[in-house]
Amino acid sequence: MRIPASSGQYRSTIPLAALGCALLVGMTACGESGAGADGAGSSDSPAQACTPGEVSYGELDEEVAAAEVDEEALVVYSGRSEDLVAPLLEQFTTETGIELSVRYGNTAAMTAQLLEEGDQSPADFFLSQDAGALGALGNAGCLATLPDETLSLVEANYRADDDTWVALTGRARVIAINPDLVAEADRPTTIDDVLDERWAGQVGIAPGNASFQSFITAIRVLDGEEAARDFLEGLVANDVQTYEGNGDVLAAVDSGEISMGLINHYYLYERAGEVGAENLVAENLFLDDGGAGSLINISGAGVITGTDRGEDAQALLEFMLSETAQTYFAETTYEYPMVDGIDPPDGLPTLDELDAPDLDLSDLDSLGETLALINEVGLT
Secondary structure (H helix, E strand, O other): EEEOHHHHHHOOOOHHHHHHHHOOOOOOOOOOOOOOOOOOOOOOOOOOOOOOOOOOOOOOHHHHHOOOOOOOOEEEEEEOOOHHHHHHHHHHHHHOOOOOOEEOOOHHHHHHHHHHHHHOOOEEEEEOOOOHHHHHHOOOOOEEOOOOOOOOOHHHHEOOOOOEEEEEEEEEEEEOOOOOOHHHHHHHOOOHHHHHHOOOOOOEOOOHHHHHHHHHHHHHHHOHHEEEEEEEHHHHHOOEEEHHHHHHHHHHHHHHOOEEEEEEEOOOHHHHHOHHHHHHHHEEOOOOOHHHOOOOOEEEEEEEOOOOOOOHHHHHHHHOHHHHHHHHHHHOOOEEEOOOOOOOOOOOOOOOOOOOOOHHHHHHOHHHHHHHHHHHHOOO
């Protein structure tokens, strides 16, 4: 259920019904092989060039670079994990007959790989865990302009201003709260409230996680470099507790090891699946001040510039925005669907109810500067 909290916030708990969701087996066909609208990556598209080394994002990964792809198939670079997206990609091939060859890795490494390869890349399609990576690829000319019929499926806030990518799912930034340790009157109303000395040693973060890095990038973009530095230095001064991943942060909050943690909303659902919703103590607290603490980042996709498989790549993008795929993401990873008519996971406020910052998500592309700042203050 969703309970309105003080100051217009939301804090959410997990209903048991949400844990019984499973992948729908009735998949909708996306057409025959080669189906899809003209436009993205086709010979009719305006000339674009993906120039190696023009834009920097992430670091190359030797394992990613060594992975072989079959250029006779539609080549997908995926920054989303194989365990998550392989079932959908396999279903796409079953329904369309379009064979895929997928190279997996974390989003930053996959982006760095494509930027290194430039217009010599075998990639036809890019799946990203993060809007910043898509922004970097768009800035480098590596993403083709998408057709209007695809762009119109997704709200303008969640697609590129230059029409080169669209969101597939939304992921809201939250503060995970242990209600046994944080009184109602003491709940944060802004992200800076976690720096209060009363929370010394009681706040957890995962500084190596991409979502935390995107959150810091959002502070840099919205409020400037000094504001981001002040926030990070404030965390350090307040003895912030660091963890390997967001799941570890939430587990520490849930157990009472710490009082609160900075994570994305869906980790609460994953934790409920592990321990049972009836055994879950932690809650999600959604801030409503329109700042970086209310960031809604996305996973998204785009078609690679210059591909000779533009229609097939477009068919894959349409499939990822289909009711079947959107429902799969909502029920499997508990992320927000991006297409009208698909319900978000039970217990979550709608995207319209959240107060996301006024931000072009492509502007989250300055990962290098954010990593340098995090390292500089000692959060490594």
